[in-house]
Amino acid sequence: MSSDFLGFSEVATADCRTSESDRNRARSFQTGTTDDPKRDRFFKTPEKRVFGSDVSAPWLPLKVEDQLGALGREASVPNWDGERGLPVDASAWEDARALLRVLPPAILNGPDLYLSVSGDGTAHVTLYRGGQGRATVEVGRGRYLWTWVRGGDEDDVEELANLTAAKVRLAGFAKA
Amino acid sequence: MLERVAAGEVLIRLVARNAFIADRAFGERVLPAALQTSDFMRSDQSYGASVYIESRLPDDVNLTSELGKPTHLVAKVSVADLEALGVVVCFSPEDCDKPSLKAAHASLIGVTAQNRAKILRLIDAALP
Numbered sequence: 001m002s003s004d005f006l007g008f009s010e011v012a013t014a015d016c017r018t019s020e021s022d023r024n025r026a027r028s029f030q031t032g033t034t035d036d037p038k039r040d041r042f043f044k045t046p047e048k049r050v051f052g053s054d055v056s057a058p059w060l061p062l063k064v065e066d067q068l069g070a071l072g073r074e075a076s077v078p079n080w081d082g083e084r085g086l087p088v089d090a091s092a093w094e095d096a097r098a099l100l101r102v103l104p105p106a107i108l109n110g111p112d113l114y115l116s117v118s119g120d121g122t123a124h125v126t127l128y129r130g131g132q133g134r135a136t137v138e139v140g141r142g143r144y145l146w147t148w149v150r151g152g153d154e155d156d157v158e159e160l161a162n163l164t165a166a167k168v169r170l171a172g173f174a175k176a
Numbered sequence: 177m178l179e180r181v182a183a184g185e186v187l188i189r190l191v192a193r194n195a196f197i198a199d200r201a202f203g204e205r206v207l208p209a210a211l212q213t214s215d216f217m218r219s220d221q222s223y224g225a226s227v228y229i230e231s232r233l234p235d236d237v238n239l240t241s242e243l244g245k246p247t248h249l250v251a252k253v254s255v256a257d258l259e260a261l262g263v264v265v266c267f268s269p270e271d272c273d274k275p276s277l278k279a280a281h282a283s284l285i286g287v288t289a290q291n292r293a294k295i296l297r298l299i300d301a302a303l304p
Binding site for chain 1: 192194195197200201203204207208209210211212213225226243244245271273289290292293294297
């Protein structure tokens, strides 16, 4: 296994990069394939390995990057909300970016996606899907919480085991 | 020992403008981020989400201005309605940094991931 290969692997598991060179590396990685199934397994994005197809955006739209940056700054210090709110730490933002990567570009660029932060130190990715209602994944403090408000008085709340489970749930909702 | 707020009282919860999506369906307009859970928030300094008991506010006070949150929305909710969802509302003046509002300050204890969506519906219904 070459060091270049390891370099690509690192890009695949890291959060979305903001520089153009990093984005190009990530994009070239995502579209790369080989004839070797074992090697190809590593060449695929995590999304491709999990979902069977690459549903991730090659990069985050600038407006989403901007919003992540603004929220990150806002919630970076204790009591950021005036209610003794806990800061949202870097790992939560990494997880939030990883979640966004499972969403297709039409959603990332559309009006149905909302990013927010809570006083309990979590970052939220919320998606509205017409008749399906609204789903939110909360990440932070080692927690992955799924909340689906289905209209009426029906809710589906579940503590998910890990980030992969959260990505699967969000990607499924996005396809609904 | 915290003093419990009477069920007959009305409380005010402020909702950040960016946590309220006005053009969505009723019941789905307030984002979960508008209300932190108590799951890992409780500490010596903070019991839970801050609210203000309407009857204890100083006369003629503008709550949003007083708190420096002029764009926040004001939702008035019955304490009894929250208690029905398993939330206990207790006075918590020590949680409030504004001397003028300490007497009215209270905390929502028992907001969990499981009951939060229902609480948010109450708050949603109280918004225009």
